[in-house]
Amino acid sequence: MLKLEKRPQPSRVFAWLTPLMAVVLTMIAGGILFAMLGKNPVEAIRVIFWDPLFNEQFASYSRPQLLVKAGPLILIAIGLSLGFRAGIWNIGAEGQYILGAIVGAGVGLAFYPLDAWYVFPLMVIGGALGGWLWAMIPALLKVKFGTNEILVSLMLVYVGEQLLASMSLGLLKNPEGLGFPGSRNLKDYPSAFNDELIAGTGMHWGVLTAFLAVIFAYILLNRHMLGFSIRLTGEAPRAARFSGVNPNLLILFCLGMSGLMAGLAGLFEVSGPSGQISIDFNTGYGFTAIIVAFLGRLHPVGILLAGLLMALTYIGGELAQLMLSLPSAAIQLFQGMLLFFLLAVDLLTNYRIRFVKREKA
Amino acid sequence: MTQPLLKIDGLTKAYPGVVANDSVSFEIGEGEIHALLGENGAGKSTLVKMIYGLVKPDSGTMQMRGEPFAPPEPRAARAAGVAMVFQHFSLFDALDVAENIALGMEDPPPMRDLAARIRSVSEEYGLPLDPYRTVGDLSAGERQRVEIIRCLLQDPRLLIMDEPTSVLTPQEVEILFQTLNKLRAEGTSILYISHKLEEIRALCDTATILRLGKNVGTCVPRETTARDMAEMMVGSELQTPKSAGAKLGDIALDISGLSMPSPGQFGTALKNIHLELHRGEILGIGGVAGNGQDELLLALSGEERVPSDAIRLGGRPIGKLGPNARRAAGLLCAPEERLGHAAAPNMSLTENALLTGAVRRDLANRGFLRWGQAREFAEEIIKKFDVRTPGPENAARSLSGGNLQKFVIGREVLQKPYVLVVNQPTWGVDALAAAAIRQALLDLAAGGAGVVVISQDLDELMEVSDHFAALNEGRLTAKRPTKGLTVDEIGLMMGGAHGMEVAHAEA
Numbered sequence: 047m048l049k050l051e052k053r054p055q056p057s058r059v060f061a062w063l064t065p066l067m068a069v070v071l072t073m074i075a076g077g078i079l080f081a082m083l084g085k086n087p088v089e090a091i092r093v094i095f096w097d098p099l100f101n102e103q104f105a106s107y108s109r110p111q112l113l114v115k116a117g118p119l120i121l122i123a124i125g126l127s128l129g130f131r132a133g134i135w136n137i138g139a140e141g142q143y144i145l146g147a148i149v150g151a152g153v154g155l156a157f158y159p160l161d162a163w164y165v166f167p168l169m170v171i172g173g174a175l176g177g178w179l180w181a182m183i184p185a186l187l188k189v190k191f192g193t194n195e196i197l198v199s200l201m202l203v204y205v206g207e208q209l210l211a212s213m214s215l216g217l218l219k220n221p222e223g224l225g226f227p228g229s230r231n232l233k234d235y236p237s238a239f240n241d242e243l244i245a246g247t248g249m250h251w252g253v254l255t256a257f258l259a260v261i262f263a264y265i266l267l268n269r270h271m272l273g274f275s276i277r278l279t280g281e282a283p284r285a286a287r288f289s290g291v292n293p294n295l296l297i298l299f300c301l302g303m304s305g306l307m308a309g310l311a312g313l314f315e316v317s318g319p320s321g322q323i324s325i326d327f328n329t330g331y332g333f334t335a336i337i338v339a340f341l342g343r344l345h346p347v348g349i350l351l352a353g354l355l356m357a358l359t360y361i362g363g364e365l366a367q368l369m370l371s372l373p374s375a376a377i378q379l380f381q382g383m384l385l386f387f388l389l390a391v392d393l394l395t396n397y398r399i400r401f402v403k404r405e406k407a
Numbered sequence: 408m409t410q411p412l413l414k415i416d417g418l419t420k421a422y423p424g425v426v427a428n429d430s431v432s433f434e435i436g437e438g439e440i441h442a443l444l445g446e447n448g449a450g451k452s453t454l455v456k457m458i459y460g461l462v463k464p465d466s467g468t469m470q471m472r473g474e475p476f477a478p479p480e481p482r483a484a485r486a487a488g489v490a491m492v493f494q495h496f497s498l499f500d501a502l503d504v505a506e507n508i509a510l511g512m513e514d515p516p517p518m519r520d521l522a523a524r525i526r527s528v529s530e531e532y533g534l535p536l537d538p539y540r541t542v543g544d545l546s547a548g549e550r551q552r553v554e555i556i557r558c559l560l561q562d563p564r565l566l567i568m569d570e571p572t573s574v575l576t577p578q579e580v581e582i583l584f585q586t587l588n589k590l591r592a593e594g595t596s597i598l599y600i601s602h603k604l605e606e607i608r609a610l611c612d613t614a615t616i617l618r619l620g621k622n623v624g625t626c627v628p629r630e631t632t633a634r635d636m637a638e639m640m641v642g643s644e645l646q647t648p649k650s651a652g653a654k655l656g657d658i659a660l661d662i663s664g665l666s667m668p669s670p671g672q673f674g675t676a677l678k679n680i681h682l683e684l685h686r687g688e689i690l691g692i693g694g695v696a697g698n699g700q701d702e703l704l705l706a707l708s709g710e711e712r713v714p715s716d717a718i719r720l721g722g723r724p725i726g727k728l729g730p731n732a733r734r735a736a737g738l739l740c741a742p743e744e745r746l747g748h749a750a751a752p753n754m755s756l757t758e759n760a761l762l763t764g765a766v767r768r769d770l771a772n773r774g775f776l777r778w779g780q781a782r783e784f785a786e787e788i789i790k791k792f793d794v795r796t797p798g799p800e801n802a803a804r805s806l807s808g809g810n811l812q813k814f815v816i817g818r819e820v821l822q823k824p825y826v827l828v829v830n831q832p833t834w835g836v837d838a839l840a841a842a843a844i845r846q847a848l849l850d851l852a853a854g855g856a857g858v859v860v861i862s863q864d865l866d867e868l869m870e871v872s873d874h875f876a877a878l879n880e881g882r883l884t885a886k887r888p889t890k891g892l893t894v895d896e897i898g899l900m901m902g903g904a905h906g907m908e909v910a911h912a913e914a
Contacts, residue, residue: 054802054804054805055753055801055802055804055805056753056802269775269776269778270774270775270776271765271771271774271775271776272774274758274761274776277754278751278754278758278762281751281752281753281754282746282747282748282750282751282752284744284747285747285748285749285750285751285762286751287710287730288710288730288740288742288749288763289730289731289762289763290709290729290730290731290734290766292729
């Protein structure tokens with residue numbers, strides 16, 4: 047008989063081992079799934095995890111895509127992880143991402159066609175501000191009236207989506223766009239375009255910002271009183287109050303920070319890989335980033351690796367759809383499994399499994 | 408020789424790392440009040456959990472009136488006539504008394520019949536209780552009655568009571584003892600768990616003493632001195648804490664007209680509290696649990712803000728200041744609940760040292776943490792307060808209650824407070840650690856600090872404090888010198904019997 051036993055303290059080894067175990071288990075279970083769909087499981091796993099990086103035919107296209115996709119995921123997930131560490135649940139990063147894109151792109155389009163060095167920096171500030179303000183709505187409502195930030199931030203995603211549609215059909219619509227919905231393409235406006243910093247790598251300002259955010263979060267959480275307060279609040283809220291943490295300030299900071307980073311991610315996306323505001327601009331980065339944050343154990347370095355892994359399964363998944371004609375639902379299932387396995391094996395950090403003989407009745 | 412009610416033979420139960428019970432044997436006779444005596448961690452709880460069917464023994468047997476008795480679950484134990492009143496009540500605040508009792512029954516009778524039975528049982532045993540009152544409004548003593556009546560409705564042969572007097576005033580203890588004596592006279596056996604020796608001497612017929620899971624002796628409490636029993640319990644000679652007898656200095660802490668609404672739904676509001684504490688003075692604040700102790704600590708620690716003038720520290724108004732500003736001013740606190748309030752369970756001792764030590768020990772430089780200094784501070788606490796742990800990187804939850812409490816008290820004492828407020832400093836702590844903590848408080852006062860000890864352990868308050876005051880429904884009595892106070896006077900200060908006297912008028 048199996049028995050769970052609480053460890054006297056969390057295991058450091060398992061804290062790092064469980065994400066790897068989750069990946070391996072996902073590969074095994076995913077392999078079985080693909081086999082049942084009549085595909086060769088080994089080949090499917092290879093197409094998803096190996097070919098995007100090392101297949102000569104595809105790698106030149108998909109390798110830069112890795113950073114393009116991982117950048118926003120990491121940037122958003124780092125912001126979310128600060129709140130999650132403190133037990134503040136911002137589920138609406140998708141909305142903040144949209145608002146960052148709208149405000150940032152709006153700033154850029156307002157200057158069109160002025161050619162000046164300061165256009166892009168102003169857009170960055172606009173994007174950050176847009177996301178921040180959108181996140182301040184649930185934050186202030188929670189502080190003032192005790193509303194639930196999970197519900198408010200989530201509902202604001204749908205408001206954001208409507209706003210996005212309205213913007214692409216109205217205020218920000220390309221006047222030379224022949225009536226098609228969507229804004230001007232910022233790729234055609236050099237002062238506002240977030241181009242690749244090194245050609246052919248996928249590295250743009252957003253990816254760089256994501257890496258800086260990893261370093262910032264690491265220092266904040268491990269070296270600064272504010273980060274300590276965040277962790278303390280998540281571990282023991284009453285002890286945090288006793289320690290002198292002001293819970294309201296922490297809510298404002300954490301929601302604001304995650305909104306700001308999601309807004310930045312939206313701005314870098316709209317001014318770079320996407321290029322324009324359109325009705326279907328958002329593709330779910332804000333929700334996937336929640337998975338990335340947990341897959342990375344809410345640790346900055348973990349999130350960096352998890353973001354890269356998640357981006358890989360996206361690119362590999364698309365490749366598998368193309369090459370093996372796997373249904374896209376199977377790919378989504380595969381990605382979902384990753385989170386489920388992580389949550390399941392996560393138990394091993396705080397508990398150990400013992401085999402005990404069945405007790406005599 | 409008559410057959411015993413319950414015969415326990417060689418019960419053993421091991422948990423990973425500890426043997427909680429090591430072949431314990433004893434007998435409980437019919438109509439006997441049997442004391443089970445031992446320090447925290449001696450294995451009392453494990454033993455009664457085995458009798459009540461919550462835990463299965465590794466080896467050993469029990470016999471109930473000669474029949475083998477091995478309850479696989481509490482329901483079987485109850486069916487065999489064993490009932491238990493737990494130390495921590497399992498009652499729902501929002502339900503009334505009868506509803507709470509019905510919840511614990513296999514198939515409860517209609518509410519009206521049940522209410523009538525509750526009334527008749529409560530009157531028969533001198534425990535008046537209105538079945539329709541909401542439990543959230545009851546005092547701790549009354550809640551305990553709900554638990555006792557719940558047990559009596561099962562008509563038990565053996566009633567187990569786990570530390571029943573820790574929540575009662577002396578007068579309420581008196582009423583409880585009359586009830587227990589009445590039950591004994593009717594032939595019910597009682598297993599009475601406690602570490603309060605005088606109570607056991609007053610009430611019990613026999614006592615079994617446990618130490619480190621072993622039965623170290625059986626005695627007749629009436630014929631044994633409290634000191635002998637204590638030394639059997641601890642296994643060594645006890646050092647009584649000694650006060651150096653400091654002279655009282657200026658007024659350190661001045662509370663005047665402090666009122667505060669209850670922060671929680673079932674908490675207690677503080678009502679117009681006045682208090683003067685001098686340097687070098689230890690003030691003991693007694694009272695039954697739930698009469699405003701936690702709220703008073705929150706108001707003093709700065710977790711709840713009050714009008715500025717309500718609290719003055721060395722003459723300076725600090726009521727509006729937050730916890731860290733108060734620490735900077737010299738007012739330090741140690742709350743009752745170790746895990747989750749005074750310390751974060753999953754965080755290391757270094758991080759827990761930082762939790763309150765950042766300001767006074769200068770553990771942060773413009774917000775950036777000095778981990779090296781924090782670690783040194785944690786090591787200093789561990790060394791000076793003899794905290795048993797492999798090192799400061801261990802999580803707070805891995806420490807035993809006594810060791811963690813030494814860490815929590817040590818953390819505040821080593822910050823050299825001007826005034827220290829502690830709530831239940833030795834609750835659930837073994838006797839040696841408790842003596843060390845009390846000595847530390849006495850030394851702190853001798854060094855010129857003002858100390859407020861909030862506690863429900865009257866013996867502790869009598870031992871350490873110069874003055875005594877009591878909290879009763881959010882009000883604080885005037886303080887009186889501890890020397891010369893009688894138990895009756897203390898009981899009256901604590902609010903007497905909360906209107907329970909009538910019960911035994913006819914007895």
